Amino acid sequence: MTTGNAIVVVNAGSSSIKFSLFREEGADLSVFLKGQIEGLYTDGAHFAARDTGGELVAEKRWGGETVTHDDAMRRLLDFVHGRLGDYRVDAVGHRIVHGGAEFSEPVRLTTEALARLERLTPLAPLHQPHNLAPVRTLLDIAPHIPQVGCFDTGFHASQPPLAQAFALPAEITERGVRRYGFHGLSYEYIASALPHYDPSLAQARVIVAHLGNGASLCALRAGRSVASTMGFTAVDGLPMGTRSGALDPGVILYLLDELKMGPREIERLLYKQSGLLGVSGVSSDMRSLEASDNPRARLAIDLFVYRIGREIGSLAAALGGLDALVFTAGIGEHSASLRRSVCLGAAWLGLVLDEAANESGASRISAPGSRVSAWVAPTDEELMIARHAKRLLAGADT
Numbered sequence: 001m002t003t004g005n006a007i008v009v010v011n012a013g014s015s016s017i018k019f020s021l022f023r024e025e026g027a028d029l030s031v032f033l034k035g036q037i038e039g040l041y042t043d044g045a046h047f048a049a050r051d052t053g054g055e056l057v058a059e060k061r062w063g064g065e066t067v068t069h070d071d072a073m074r075r076l077l078d079f080v081h082g083r084l085g086d087y088r089v090d091a092v093g094h095r096i097v098h099g100g101a102e103f104s105e106p107v108r109l110t111t112e113a114l115a116r117l118e119r120l121t122p123l124a125p126l127h128q129p130h131n132l133a134p135v136r137t138l139l140d141i142a143p144h145i146p147q148v149g150c151f152d153t154g155f156h157a158s159q160p161p162l163a164q165a166f167a168l169p170a171e172i173t174e175r176g177v178r179r180y181g182f183h184g185l186s187y188e189y190i191a192s193a194l195p196h197y198d199p200s201l202a203q204a205r206v207i208v209a210h211l212g213n214g215a216s217l218c219a220l221r222a223g224r225s226v227a228s229t230m231g232f233t234a235v236d237g238l239p240m241g242t243r244s245g246a247l248d249p250g251v252i253l254y255l256l257d258e259l260k261m262g263p264r265e266i267e268r269l270l271y272k273q274s275g276l277l278g279v280s281g282v283s284s285d286m287r288s289l290e291a292s293d294n295p296r297a298r299l300a301i302d303l304f305v306y307r308i309g310r311e312i313g314s315l316a317a318a319l320g321g322l323d324a325l326v327f328t329a330g331i332g333e334h335s336a337s338l339r340r341s342v343c344l345g346a347a348w349l350g351l352v353l354d355e356a357a358n359e360s361g362a363s364r365i366s367a368p369g370s371r372v373s374a375w376v377a378p379t380d381e382e383l384m385i386a387r388h389a390k391r392l393l394a395g396a397d398t
């Protein structure tokens, strides 16, 4: 059996849990097993794990039976444990969606840090409890293994104060009520990868569209976040699989006062019953919507595209112009049709789509001579987490 040192990474998203096992070879990290359970809370959950060569080593499909985060996490931790063999686990790295005002850099997760992060659960109810549950489990059963938390909010700490501000009185702002931004590990990875696609992107004005079950856009200038569509919580900005995205705040008052809804009911509405699912009445999953001939499924996709187009305009204004648009995450990487609609809507910015490149899985999908270039770049939040965990532990050793 192979031996060596490994870093285990766990990434709990709203509709999936992903994991990767990295072998450490000197300064290098190479993934030797990765997998995910996706389609949580839908009727089509799917588990798949692949080895270094991309060969499928395990798979399971659930039909009709809903798989929750708890079910999925138990199954994955068992699977990972069974596959580690004689590897020595140097660290377990976790994606943690909300770091609040206190945590922006990766940290070693102690019982005390965990307690502080648990207080942020109301600000990320679809994620934070699922990000923190495996941390607590491992602190209980394997306290000797270092655990590292990496925050979705961290990358956005570079945003200028104006981009982070709500127009609220200072005493509210001082309590940490401001825009944070999310999907930061994904954006940080994309920012690090872009110069390999084209060296000029390193200094460019770029909008990255992270379109998964959660969806947001980030404006990058020279690889740093200057604005994003998500704010205090990950319910802001674009409509998502089950989240509403930005609303007139007056809607909340109406729900409270006129419809007599309670806070938890409103939370359920905004986080779990809205977005693509709420508008379509069919599904939260883009594949199902694209396959459906129900007009409400079409309406949900059209609204998603429309809002992305409007937010692209807003972020282009924040950047003072646009050089490139990058698509990533589940929908951004895989739906040529969605990318096509978004790119056609951005023609006014000088983006000319190369239809054949978009259909064929190419990285560059804009036509030669397009003033704004367009790209498809697979994200890798797990690699970003492993890099952070390795760096943090190396620092701790010296």
Ligand SMILES: Nc1ncnc2c1ncn2[C@@H]1O[C@H](COP(=O)(O)OP(=O)(O)O)[C@@H](O)[C@H]1O
Pocket (backbone or CB within 6 Å): 013, 014, 015, 016, 038, 211, 212, 213, 214, 241, 284, 285, 286, 287, 288, 290, 329, 330, 331, 334, 335
């Ligand atoms: N081939 C595909 N075509 C269209 N949409 C896809 C495809 N593959 C995945 N998706 C969509 O990606 C979304 C999930 O994205 P993902 O980034 O994995 O989510 P999470 O936010 O849970 O990390 C779902 O809406 C799914 O339907």
Ligand SMILES: CC(=O)OP(=O)(O)O
Pocket (backbone or CB within 6 Å): 012, 013, 014, 015, 097, 127, 152, 182, 183, 212, 213, 214, 215, 234
């Ligand atoms: C922050 C967020 O929405 O994450 P995900 O897309 O993984 O649900």
Ligand SMILES: [Mg+2]
Pocket (backbone or CB within 6 Å): 013, 014, 212, 213, 214, 329
């Ligand atoms: Mg995700």
